[in-house]
Amino acid sequence: MRHVAVIGSGPAGYYSAEALQKLFGDEVRVDVIDRMPVPYGLIRFGVAPDHQSIKAVSRRYEKVALSDNVRFCGNVLVGRDVSVPELLSLYDAVILATGAPNDRPIGIPGDDLPGVIGSAAFVGWYNGHPEFADLDPPLDVAAAAVIGNGNVALDVARILSKTPHEFVGSDIVAHAFGALANSAIRTIHLLGRRGPHQIAMTPKELGELGHLEDAVPRTDLADFPPEMDDALLEPGQRKSVTHLREFSGTTPDKGKTILFDFFAKPVRIEGDGRVERLIVERTALDDKGAAVGTGETYEVPCGMIVSCIGYKTPPIEGVPYEEDRGRFANSEGVIGNGLYAVGWARRGPSGTIGTNRPDGYEVAEKIAADLSGGGGRKQGRTGLDRLLESRGVDLVTFRDWQKIEAAEAARAREGAPREKFIAIEEMLGARGR
Numbered sequence: 025m026r027h028v029a030v031i032g033s034g035p036a037g038y039y040s041a042e043a044l045q046k047l048f049g050d051e052v053r054v055d056v057i058d059r060m061p062v063p064y065g066l067i068r069f070g071v072a073p074d075h076q077s078i079k080a081v082s083r084r085y086e087k088v089a090l091s092d093n094v095r096f097c098g099n100v101l102v103g104r105d106v107s108v109p110e111l112l113s114l115y116d117a118v119i120l121a122t123g124a125p126n127d128r129p130i131g132i133p134g135d136d137l138p139g140v141i142g143s144a145a146f147v148g149w150y151n152g153h154p155e156f157a158d159l160d161p162p163l164d165v166a167a168a169a170v171i172g173n174g175n176v177a178l179d180v181a182r183i184l185s186k187t188p189h190e191f192v193g194s195d196i197v198a199h200a201f202g203a204l205a206n207s208a209i210r211t212i213h214l215l216g217r218r219g220p221h222q223i224a225m226t227p228k229e230l231g232e233l234g235h236l237e238d239a240v241p242r243t244d245l246a247d248f249p250p251e252m253d254d255a256l257l258e259p260g261q262r263k264s265v266t267h268l269r270e271f272s273g274t275t276p277d278k279g280k281t282i283l284f285d286f287f288a289k290p291v292r293i294e295g296d297g298r299v300e301r302l303i304v305e306r307t308a309l310d311d312k313g314a315a316v317g318t319g320e321t322y323e324v325p326c327g328m329i330v331s332c333i334g335y336k337t338p339p340i341e342g343v344p345y346e347e348d349r350g351r352f353a354n355s356e357g358v359i360g361n362g363l364y365a366v367g368w369a370r371r372g373p374s375g376t377i378g379t380n381r382p383d384g385y386e387v388a389e390k391i392a393a394d395l396s397g398g399g400g401r402k403q404g405r406t407g408l409d410r411l412l413e414s415r416g417v418d419l420v421t422f423r424d425w426q427k428i429e430a431a432e433a434a435r436a437r438e439g440a441p442r443e444k445f446i447a448i449e450e451m452l453g454a455r456g457r
């Protein structure tokens with residue numbers, strides 16, 4: 025029998041469990057450990073609540089999660105309840121699938137002013153992450169700036185723009201639903217350092233902006249290269265740019281405006297005790313396509329700034345870490361003897377849910393090769409249970425999670441967003457023990 029611990033129950037964690045199960049069949053026992061009492065990582069806490077069809081991908085992991093040789097061990101924080109060296113002594117292999125949940129700082133003067141928020145915090149707030157439930161973003165202002173030109177920035181701009189009616193069928197949490205319904209924000213600036221051809225936004229998500237009930241996206245054609253240059257783009261990017269060109273049209277005004285500010289590099293945040301304006305330097309592209317400042321600056325009046333500029337994996341004691349890339353130091357998923365990394369903890373924060381699948385399969389193959397000469401003498405889950413019990417850790421199983429999920433579904437009210445539990449104690453209590 026091979027014993028494998030996977031730390032993290034997001035997509036990368038479950039794809040790894042699936043791959044191990046396929047490769048070793050009944051000769052493996054996998055423990056998927058997560059600090060939260062609920063599984064699926066960013067599928068629950070990152071993917072936008074109005075994108076339920078994407079969140080539904082978690083159903084795919086249920087088959088793996090419910091099989092006899094894979095076990096969910098929720099409410100266990102690795103680094104506090106159990107250490108990586110302890111896990112390495114109990115399991116033949118340990119896979120870090122801990123994601124990249126920490127915001128990268130903007131790194132400009134004024135970025136510590138109240139009203140400057142990282143996207144992990146803002147997204148966690150509207151998705152009911154227990155750590156961000158008390159965020160209380162300042163929505164009593166007329167304008168917000170969202171820094172970044174990727175899909176997370178689009179999610180944030182869209183969520184700030186929607187009417188309560190547009191959240192029906194979503195699972196946005198009640199505190200965010202209520203606060204957004206009363207929001208005074210009318211203008212949302214979306215700032216990117218480069219131009220329309222360099223965006224990292226996908227066409228489907230961009231297209232959605234054109235169909236909002238009470239908000240209209242706007243671009244300025246002066247920011248675009250000649251239209252014939254669009255032919256040089258790969259098809260997906262060309263489609264995205266076509267949407268951006270459409271946003272320069274004469275659509276009638278609505279209650280809110282999403283303004284695309286291209287070639288805009290934030291240089292300073294100013295305000296008296298809270299954010300009042302963002303100072304931006306205009307950029308131009310050099311011959312390598314990098315944004316360089318032109319020295320010309322302008323002001324974007326705004327009372328809230330959400331930075332969507334990337335994430336970092338939190339280091340874990342004793343595990344080699346690459347500070348500049350914000351991920352565990354690894355060579356094609358291998359960190360060291362018996363220790364591996366997958367997903368955002370391995371590659372950094374890029375790609376979609378599906379991008380994490382090959383990581384799991386690659387690492388499973390590597391584990392099979394590394395264990396070919398031995399393995400199977402470790403205690404695995406029996407040892408973990410003994411250790412956690414001695415430390416008074418309240419382990420949450422997958423069956424417990426199913427009870428939590430059923431209790432959440434039972435709270436659903438007709439015509440309102442689904443109500444997720446937010447506090448850890450609420451989740452633990454919903455197990456009905």
Ligand SMILES: Cc1cc2nc3c(=O)[nH]c(=O)nc-3n(C[C@H](O)[C@H](O)[C@H](O)COP(=O)(O)OP(=O)(O)OC[C@H]3O[C@@H](n4cnc5c(N)ncnc54)[C@H](O)[C@@H]3O)c2cc1C
Nearest residue numbers: 032034035036058059065066070102122123367368376377
């Ligand atoms: C705001 C946002 C929106 C997104 N929207 C989409 C989308 O619409 N479509 C799409 O395809 N992709 C989307 N993505 C990307 C997608 O979510 C990621 O590709 C994917 O979640 C990364 O998977 P992961 O398993 O590496 O990390 P995660 O999903 O972050 O999972 C990591 C898990 O590890 C656990 N963990 C961390 N540290 C510890 C520890 N010390 N001990 C125990 N457990 C720990 C966490 O609790 C978490 O459950 C989005 C990402 C973000 C940030």
